[in-house]
Amino acid sequence: MIFQKLILNNFRQFEGRQEIKFSNNQNKHISVIFAANGVGKTTILSSIVWGLYGDKKLNYTEFENEFLNKNVFNSMNDGDVSNVEVILSFEDNGHNYIIERKVKVKKDNNKQYNFDFESKILMDNKPISQKEINSILSPDLKEYFFFDGEGIDKLVDYRKPKLVETAIKNVMQIDDFETGIKYLKNIKKEFEQDLISLKEEKGIDNQLDRNKFELENRLDSNLQQLDKNKKEITKIEDELEKIKIELLKVKEIKEKYSQKLKLEENLKSLTDNLKKLDNEYVKIFIDKGYLGLSYKLFNEVDEFLEEKREKGELPLIGISKNYIEKLLQNKECICGEKFEEGDIHYQNLKNLLSKTTSKNEIEKKISNLSVLAESNKNLNIEIKSQLDEIMDNKDIILQSINNIEEELELLQSEIKEDISKKEDKLLDKEIELNEKKDNLFILNGSLNKDNEIIKKDLDKIIKQLNSIKEYQEDIQILNDRIKLCEEAILIMEKEKLNRTTTIRKEFSNVLTDRFDKFLHSSKKIRIDDKFHLIIEENGKSSAKSRGEAKLISLIFISTLVEKARELELQKTNDSLNIGAGIYPMVIDSPYGEFDEIYKQTISRLIKELAPQVILLLNQAQWNTDLETIFGDSLANIYRIVGHRPKLKNITNKNILKLYNKEYELEVYDTKEWSSIERIEL
Amino acid sequence: MEVNELVKKVLKIIKENKELSSKDKEKLIKAEIEKGVKK
Numbered sequence: 001m002i003f004q005k006l007i008l009n010n011f012r013q014f015e016g017r018q019e020i021k022f023s024n025n026q027n028k029h030i031s032v033i034f035a036a037n038g039v040g041k042t043t044i045l046s047s048i049v050w051g052l053y054g055d056k057k058l059n060y061t062e063f064e065n066e067f068l069n070k071n072v073f074n075s076m077n078d079g080d081v082s083n084v085e086v087i088l089s090f091e092d093n094g095h096n097y098i099i100e101r102k103v104k105v106k107k108d109n110n111k112q113y114n115f116d117f118e119s120k121i122l123m124d125n126k127p128i129s130q131k132e133i134n135s136i137l138s139p140d141l142k143e144y145f146f147f148d149g150e151g152i153d154k155l156v157d158y159r160k161p162k163l164v165e166t167a168i169k170n171v172m173q174i175d176d177f178e179t180g181i182k183y184l185k186n187i188k189k190e191f192e193q194d195l196i197s198l199k200e201e202k203g204i205d206n207q208l209d210r211n212k213f214e215l216e217n218r219l220d221s222n223l224q225q226l227d228k229n230k231k232e233i234t235k236i237e238d239e240l241e242k243i244k245i246e247l248l249k250v251k252e253i254k255e256k257y258s259q260k261l262k263l264e265e266n267l268k269s270l271t272d273n274l275k276k277l278d279n280e281y282v283k284i285f286i287d288k289g290y291l292g293l294s295y296k297l298f299n300e301v302d303e304f305l306e307e308k309r310e311k312g313e314l315p316l317i318g319i320s321k322n323y324i325e326k327l328l329q330n331k332e333c334i335c336g337e338k339f340e341e342g343d344i345h346y347q348n349l350k351n352l353l354s355k356t357t358s359k360n361e362i363e364k365k366i367s368n369l370s371v372l373a374e375s376n377k378n379l380n381i382e383i384k385s386q387l388d389e390i391m392d393n394k395d396i397i398l399q400s401i402n403n404i405e406e407e408l409e410l411l412q413s414e415i416k417e418d419i420s421k422k423e424d425k426l427l428d429k430e431i432e433l434n435e436k437k438d439n440l441f442i443l444n445g446s447l448n449k450d451n452e453i454i455k456k457d458l459d460k461i462i463k464q465l466n467s468i469k470e471y472q473e474d475i476q477i478l479n480d481r482i483k484l485c486e487e488a489i490l491i492m493e494k495e496k497l498n499r500t501t502t503i504r505k506e507f508s509n510v511l512t513d514r515f516d517k518f519l520h521s522s523k524k525i526r527i528d529d530k531f532h533l534i535i536e537e538n539g540k541s542s543a544k545s546r547g548e549a550k551l552i553s554l555i556f557i558s559t560l561v562e563k564a565r566e567l568e569l570q571k572t573n574d575s576l577n578i579g580a581g582i583y584p585m586v587i588d589s590p591y592g593e594f595d596e597i598y599k600q601t602i603s604r605l606i607k608e609l610a611p612q613v614i615l616l617l618n619q620a621q622w623n624t625d626l627e628t629i630f631g632d633s634l635a636n637i638y639r640i641v642g643h644r645p646k647l648k649n650i651t652n653k654n655i656l657k658l659y660n661k662e663y664e665l666e667v668y669d670t671k672e673w674s675s676i677e678r679i680e681l
Numbered sequence: 682m683e684v685n686e687l688v689k690k691v692l693k694i695i696k697e698n699k700e701l702s703s704k705d706k707e708k709l710i711k712a713e714i715e716k717g718v719k720k
Contacts, residue, residue: 135696135697154717176695178692179703180695183691183695184710187707187711191714220688477719477720481714481715484715484717484718491685492691495688
């Protein structure tokens, strides 16, 4: 925190608008405000603290309720209202802050009645809360950074070690570790409570795991049995398929046999038929066949007779009795051969002559025979055709029988055993296998049923186990969180202890060194376990003079500011050092009743340690030695000019001597008020 | 979540949220732990 500007408007002694710009230059870091006693040094301190924290009462003054400038107040009528305003701007950690505090003051029975306190707090022109300001510099620590040198020795009062402890812990962020530990312990307790609730909620032991194990084993065994049965059934089905094929063959053979038998029957019937036809044919042939067979003969005879007739050797119609008698007389046969009496031709002619009555009757007879032969010619052909057909059928049947016999022979050779026995055997096997298969199906059915039950039970158990698993995961997570909290608490406690011990030790060393350096004293200063600031001489507690106490306080505060700045500058993202902030020191009359050596000592100390120092001094506290000590570090110098009616006839005014120049700190005025003026060196 | 990371977060939350109540800061830290250690 480095102050930039302070604006006062009708704030206590300061009438109208007054402004102070503080130096924020690292090398020129000391601003001094000179004022005679009673014109507003402490009011500046008070305005800064009000600006920062906005209390409804003013600090560092006995007139804690009097915000409004007296002149303004006096000019008001009873019931009138005026505004008081303080505007403070500062920079911290790269951000610009502007705080505006306003309060309305009503004149009420000649007293100031404050109301309507108003605050406007901006960080980089964006509104923020008071808490953010408090987080930069806790109001608890205001006395360490904005203090009245007159009472500073109270800080090291052994009766108030808490102040030193608070300062160290707060500025060095040890209290952040303490707070962190407290929070983590609370959070850890919450996680532990969650864990207990979770365990209570899920009162499940390992019985489920055991049940699951048993069911899974049973299911596994059933599934193995089912698999085995399935394979067995497949095997049986393969065998049954083979049997089926063989039975089909048997059936085929049987059919062939039956076919053969039928064919044989057919053959027999055909053979019988053939025989019958043969007989019939023979009979027909015997009865009428000659007609058919003599058909050509009759034709030839007829043609011959016709020829003879045409030659005139025969009478035109039939063989006459005379013609035969002539042939007998000429001993010449019809056929032309010469014969003797008594031989066959002679006998035939004689026989013919005896049967012939007339030549016309013979011819007639021959002609009738020829007609008969002609009519029977087709009958003969028909019978012949029928016989041929029967013969053909017979041949076909015989061929079929041959084929069947061949097939049967082939099938028989494949079966190689008696077909009936084979069939019986196959059927027996088929029955046996089907029974086996049926049994396996029944077994599988019960196994599947059992598996369904197991699966349902397992589902239930798995659901329960999943819930347990989830709960176990939750338990694990809670345990991990608790463990993380425990580890973080350990680290923070260790770091807190480390910081406390180190800082106490470092503080003791630095304080002793500085005490020695600035006072050339062999006394040792240490901070004990109870955060008492102890002064020791030759190993024994030494009484503190008020001056020593003030110096120790100043050394302590400046050391605190310096250590905080060190921590702030050393902070990195990787370490647990979260920084400690940079703080200014606003000191009202730091020298108090110190002698010149003390003054110089304190001045050197202040100059060296704080990054920004605002000194509020009266003219008597300043001298050329201090000019030398502060030298180039001085940046902004102001004087508060006290306007005082009482100075009308007084020439002995308070004058500031600064770098060989004189500046009035008091002037005569008809009314009493203060103004602020910058001194240009 | 590493323990040092948590410690840094705890300190950061405390330092940067001074306007919040203790309970709210605890909630923020708890949320960080829950976020850092989860399923």
